[in-house]
Amino acid sequence: DIQVTQYPSTLSGYVGDRVTMSCRASESISRMLAWYQQKPGKAPKLLIYEASKLEDGVPSRFSGSGSGTEFTLTISSLQPDDFATYHCQDYGSYSRKFGQGTRVEIK
C-alpha cells in the first residue's frame, strides 16, 4: 500500500510571502497527485491535479510541481484567504491515500 506523507505539518507566513509545502509518496505515483484546500468546517476544494494542472477558477498564485515520489505546492504570494489546511492525494492508487495535511497559519 502506497503511503503519502506531507510536510511540514504547520507552516507560518505573512501576507505576501512565498510558501512551499511538500508531499512524498512511498513509491512512484507518476503525476497522479492532487492538492486540496480545506477551511474549518468546510469540505475540501480541489486546487491542482496531475501534479501541476490548475483547476478552473483557482488563482494563478497556486502552483504545483513534481513527479514520481516528490511533489510541492507553492503559493507565490500568500493572501488572507489562503490561510487553511492543504491536503495532497495520490488518486492513482486503489486506496487513494491522502497526506495528513499542512496547516498554513498567519505569522
Next chain:
Amino acid sequence: EVQLLESGGGLVQPGESLRLSCAASGFIFGNHAVHWVRQTPGQGLEWVSGISGSGRNTFSADFVKGRFTTSRDTSKNIFYLHMSSLRVEDTAIYFCAKMRGLVINDPFDVWGQGTLVIVS
C-alpha cells in the same frame, strides 16, 4: 451547478448500522464515479468507498470491506453508503465527492458539505 448533499448521519451504538445518502444534481449520473471520504475530528482525510459511473463496479478501503457498501438509485439521483457493524473508530465526518473526469482514477472536484457520524 453541480451539487452534492449528504444526509443520514447521527449517533449510533457500536455494532449498529446506518445508511448515509448523497443527493446529486447538475451532472450526468452515468458519467462520473462518486466516492465517500471521511475525516476524523482534527485528523486527515481517508477514502472509504466508491461506485463507478456505470454503477457496475464498487470499491472499498480494506478497513471497511465486508462492513460498508456503496450503491445508487438512478431514479432518485441519490448515492448511498450502507454502514454496518459500526465501530467507535468509524466516528467521522463523511463526505461524498464526485470524480472529476470519466476515468477510473481522477481527483474529486465536487464535494458535499459532510454529515457527522458518531459511534458511541
